[in-house]
Amino acid sequence: MVNQHQDDLIxxxxxxxxxxxxxxxxxxxAHYLQSRLKDAGYKVNTFARHYGFxxxxxxxxxEVIALRADMDALVQEVDGEVRPNHSCGHDGHSTMVLHTALKLMESGEKPYHTVRFIFQPAEETAAGALQMMESGALANVKFLGGIHLRPEQEVPDGKAAPVILHGAIITLKLTIKGVPAHAARPELAKNPIEAAGRLMASLKAVHVDTxxxxxxxxxxxxxxxxxxPETARMTFDIRSVSNDGLQRLIDQTKEIIQQVEQETGTAIGSEWVEFSPAAxxxxxxVGLAEKAVVKACSKDALAPPCVSPGAEDFHFYTFHNSGLSATMIGLGCGLTPGLHHPAMNFNKKALITGRDILYEMLRQADQVDWKEGTP
Structure with missing residues (x-):
C-alpha cells in the first residue's frame, strides 16, 4: 500500500x-486537481474570475488551518521553443498539497479545526494570492502553511527549512520623453538617452542599511x-530584504527621478509594478514547522531558515493579514541547476517527504488554541 501511494504521488x-x-x-x-479531490469525497469551491479554488x-x-499550493507554470524558452514550463516547482507543490488532502480524507481523522487546502493561480505574476483573498479563500484562516522546492545550494537534499525568508521586490518602468532633433543640431534637443544615463548614475547614490x-x-x-530620439524606456529591478527597506528605496528613487527631470528638461513617467512583499x-x-520536520523525518533533517534572494506572492497573505500565523517550508530536493532554469531537475522522492511534513504540520497546528494563540 505504501509503495502504491508513492507511485500515485509521482x-x-x-x-x-x-x-x-x-x-x-x-x-x-485546476480541472485535474479538482477531479482528484472530488473522487476522494471533497466538495470544491471555485470562483468565476480565476481558476483558483x-x-x-x-x-x-x-476556525481554519490551511495549506496553500500554486498551480501556474513559467513561460520561457526551452530548446528554442517559447512555451509554458514548470521550472519553479509549482507542479510539485500542487502534488504535495493534493496528496496531503488525500491522505487526510483516507485517514478518517476528526481534527478540531476545519482544514482547508488552497490551490491558487498566477503566482509567477504576483496576482494569485490577491485574487484568492479577494474571493474569500482566507476566511476564518488562523494558520497558513506553504512549501517550496529549494535549490541544492540553499537547502540540501534530505533536509527541510522551517521558513523561507524571501525579500521584497518591485519593478519600476520608466518612459523618458525628450525633444527629438537631428544629431547635427543637439542644442535643439532634450536627449532622453542622456537623461537615462544621468538617472542611472544618480541612482547609485540610493542606499539603505539592510x-x-x-x-x-x-x-x-x-x-x-x-x-x-524623443523617447527612451527603462526598467529597474528593485529588491530589499525587508518591506521597510523597499519603501525607503522607492522614496529615494522618486526624489532622484524628479531631480533628473528638472536637470534635463525631460518628462519622466513612472509605473511601479509587480510588487511582492518580503516574508x-x-x-x-516556524516552531510548528520545526516540530513537523523532526516528527516526519528526524532532527538531522531540520535545516536552518532559508534566506532567499527571490520573491514569493505567498507573503501577500501575511502582508494583508497581520494577525495570520504563516510559514513556507523550504524543501531540500537536490534541485539543480536552479529555479527558473529551463532544465531544472530534482529528486522526485522528496515530494513524498514534503507531503509527510505538510501532514504533520497540520497535526501540530490543530493542537493550537488559535483563539489564544498558544498550544
Whole structure:
C-alpha cells in the first residue's frame, strides 16, 4: 500500500508537469486537481474570475488551518521553443498539497479545526494570492502553511527549512520623453538617452542599511544613427530584504527621478509594478514547522531558515493579514541547476517527504488554541 501511494504521488507530479499552463490560464491543471479531490469525497469551491479554488475538510470548529499550493507554470524558452514550463516547482507543490488532502480524507481523522487546502493561480505574476483573498479563500484562516522546492545550494537534499525568508521586490518602468532633433543640431534637443544615463548614475547614490539591490534591466531608445530620439524606456529591478527597506528605496528613487527631470528638461513617467512583499518570520508558525520536520523525518533533517534572494506572492497573505500565523517550508530536493532554469531537475522522492511534513504540520497546528494563540 505504501509503495502504491508513492507511485500515485509521482504519477500525479508527472501529470501536472505535462499540463504546464501559464499564469491565469490554469484551466486543465485546476480541472485535474479538482477531479482528484472530488473522487476522494471533497466538495470544491471555485470562483468565476480565476481558476483558483479550495476544499475544506470539516472539523469541530469553523476556525481554519490551511495549506496553500500554486498551480501556474513559467513561460520561457526551452530548446528554442517559447512555451509554458514548470521550472519553479509549482507542479510539485500542487502534488504535495493534493496528496496531503488525500491522505487526510483516507485517514478518517476528526481534527478540531476545519482544514482547508488552497490551490491558487498566477503566482509567477504576483496576482494569485490577491485574487484568492479577494474571493474569500482566507476566511476564518488562523494558520497558513506553504512549501517550496529549494535549490541544492540553499537547502540540501534530505533536509527541510522551517521558513523561507524571501525579500521584497518591485519593478519600476520608466518612459523618458525628450525633444527629438537631428544629431547635427543637439542644442535643439532634450536627449532622453542622456537623461537615462544621468538617472542611472544618480541612482547609485540610493542606499539603505539592510541588504538591497537596485539595478537597470532594460533600456530601449533610438532607431537611427543620426537622430536624437524623443523617447527612451527603462526598467529597474528593485529588491530589499525587508518591506521597510523597499519603501525607503522607492522614496529615494522618486526624489532622484524628479531631480533628473528638472536637470534635463525631460518628462519622466513612472509605473511601479509587480510588487511582492518580503516574508515576515512568525515564530509560532516556524516552531510548528520545526516540530513537523523532526516528527516526519528526524532532527538531522531540520535545516536552518532559508534566506532567499527571490520573491514569493505567498507573503501577500501575511502582508494583508497581520494577525495570520504563516510559514513556507523550504524543501531540500537536490534541485539543480536552479529555479527558473529551463532544465531544472530534482529528486522526485522528496515530494513524498514534503507531503509527510505538510501532514504533520497540520497535526501540530490543530493542537493550537488559535483563539489564544498558544498550544
Amino acid at each position: 504519477q500525479t507530479y508527472e501529470a501536472l508537469h505535462a499540463l504546464a499552463e501559464p499564469s491565469g490560464k490554469e484551466e486543465k491543471t 479550495y476544499v475544506d475538510y470539516p472539523g469541530e470548529t469553523e 541588504g538591497y539591490s537596485l539595478k537597470p534591466t532594460e533600456l530601449h531608445a533610438g532607431e537611427a544613427a543620426n537622430l536624437i 515576515v518570520q512568525n515564530d509560532q508558525a
